Amino acid sequence: MPWSVGIRFAHASLQVLAEDHGVDLLHIKGPSVDASLLDGPRESIDADVLVRPEHVPRLLDAMHRHGWSTQYRFEDGSAFEHASTLVHPILAPVDVHRRFPGIDADASDAFDRLWSERHPAELAGVPCPVPSLPAQRLLLIVHAARSGALRHPDIRRCWVDATDTQRDEVVRLADDIGASVALAAGTGRLDEFVGEPGYDLWKVLSTGERSQARIWAARVRAAPNRRAALRTAVRLVIPNRHRMEASLGRPPSAREVASAYGTSARRGAKELLAVVRSATDRAGGRR
Amino acid sequence: MSRFVVPPRVAFVVPRTDATQVFLMALPDGPPFILTDTAAVIWVLAADGETDVARAVGDVVGVPREAIVTEVEQYLRDLVSKGLLSATE
Numbered sequence A: 001m002p003w004s005v006g007i008r009f010a011h012a013s014l015q016v017l018a019e020d021h022g023v024d025l026l027h028i029k030g031p032s033v034d035a036s037l038l039d040g041p042r043e044s045i046d047a048d049v050l051v052r053p054e055h056v057p058r059l060l061d062a063m064h065r066h067g068w069s070t071q072y073r074f075e076d077g078s079a080f081e082h083a084s085t086l087v088h089p090i091l092a093p094v095d096v097h098r099r100f101p102g103i104d105a106d107a108s109d110a111f112d113r114l115w116s117e118r119h120p121a122e123l124a125g126v127p128c129p130v131p132s133l134p135a136q137r138l139l140l141i142v143h144a145a146r147s148g149a150l151r152h153p154d155i156r157r158c159w160v161d162a163t164d165t166q167r168d169e170v171v172r173l174a175d176d177i178g179a180s181v182a183l184a185a186g187t188g189r190l191d192e193f194v195g196e197p198g199y200d201l202w203k204v205l206s207t208g209e210r211s212q213a214r215i216w217a218a219r220v221r222a223a224p225n226r227r228a229a230l231r232t233a234v235r236l237v238i239p240n241r242h243r244m245e246a247s248l249g250r251p252p253s254a255r256e257v258a259s260a261y262g263t264s265a266r267r268g269a270k271e272l273l274a275v276v277r278s279a280t281d282r283a284g285g286r287r
Numbered sequence B: 001m002s003r004f005v006v007p008p009r010v011a012f013v014v015p016r017t018d019a020t021q022v023f024l025m026a027l028p029d030g031p032p033f034i035l036t037d038t039a040a041v042i043w044v045l046a047a048d049g050e051t052d053v054a055r056a057v058g059d060v061v062g063v064p065r066e067a068i069v070t071e072v073e074q075y076l077r078d079l080v081s082k083g084l085l086s087a088t089e
Helices: A003-020 A055-063 A109-117 A132-148 A154-158 A164-176 A180-186 A200-205 A212-222 A225-238 A241-248 A253-264 A269-286 B037-047 B053-061 B067-083
Strands: A025-028 A046-050 A071-072 A083-087 A094-097 A119-123 A126-130 B010-013 B021-026 B033-037
Touching: A003 A025, A003 A046, A003 A055, A003 A119, A003 A126, A003 B010, A003 B021, A025 A109, A046 A055, A046 A109, A055 A071, A055 A083, A055 A094, A055 A109, A094 B021, A119 A132, A132 A164, A132 A180, A132 A200, A154 A164, A164 A180, A180 A200, A200 A212, B021 B037, B033 B037, B037 B053, B037 B067
Parallel strands: A025 A126, A046 A094
Antiparallel strands: A025 A046, A071 A083, A083 A094, A119 A126, B010 B021, B021 B033
16 A cells, blocks of 8 residues: 555544544644645655644544554653654554644643634545644644754745735734744744743754754753753653664663663763753743 | 445545556555556546446446446445445435
8 A cells, every 4th residue: 555545544544533532633744734835745654633632542542442552652752742653554653743842832722723723624535624724834834943944845835935914824823822933933033032932942943953962952941840841851861761662673671771871971971961951950940 | 327425434545646546445444445447447436426337437448338337337236335335326
């Protein structure tokens, strides 16, 4: 089965599971993107859905009972802990998002806003709810910014080529759901947000910063409080056993975990420690 | 002659390639099916609402309706029995 077919079937399968189990979810990115925002067919490596946070456990339970297994838990993924990856023997992998990086409003409130403006799009012949056009523009811009891809065609189509009215719609939505900094990072206006929470993080992400230590430090500084900052810092320096297990296909041995610590250390432990300490202090002093 | 529709819990993809193919899957668990060549043509025409599928298929492949009607109608019954089409009248 072609990969593109497996992705569409994965979207359709999730939609049916969502309807059967009373789960609100929005299909995002990949083949769910509106044709007006594309130059041609859009292919992905997985299917992405954004789920009402309160419904995530129900969806995961339903997926597990229908042949899906968890490859990466939320805490195994990016430092944003935003998505869990599930795999299936036949279908393409699915990234279940409980929040979208760059949207800083309460995840449930943000979902409510996106959900209230949804409309159906057909995926594999099945009507699937997708975000409004302004929301799709925003998500694509923010996603490209997070990857440091400021010249990405998505940004050109969703922002550079947009009318003033279309841009205003995106800006208003971003203001409402706490995505103004991330949007600014993707649209060359980040300097308007110097000193705001998240500025440093989106500066390093959107400019393709290569120093892993600086990226980690910015993530720690963007944490909302001291506890979150410490958790972020700890996660960033400790090898993730679950991710190692997924990569190895078996539980890592003690020696392999120790080796992973050593590898981290060789990446410049002194520099990392200094910036994480500095960032943690700053985050702790802010609130 | 019957009219056919795609059942609500069947996903389908007609890839944008030169190959005459249709991928079908009962939701949510499958398994997926692939129809090729004339089988794909029959499913697509039926799913598109053709009431005389045999005539429409004959027009596509260039043979008289009478030469294929028995096989086409048998195949449509087969698709219905597999749950990949629903007959509405």
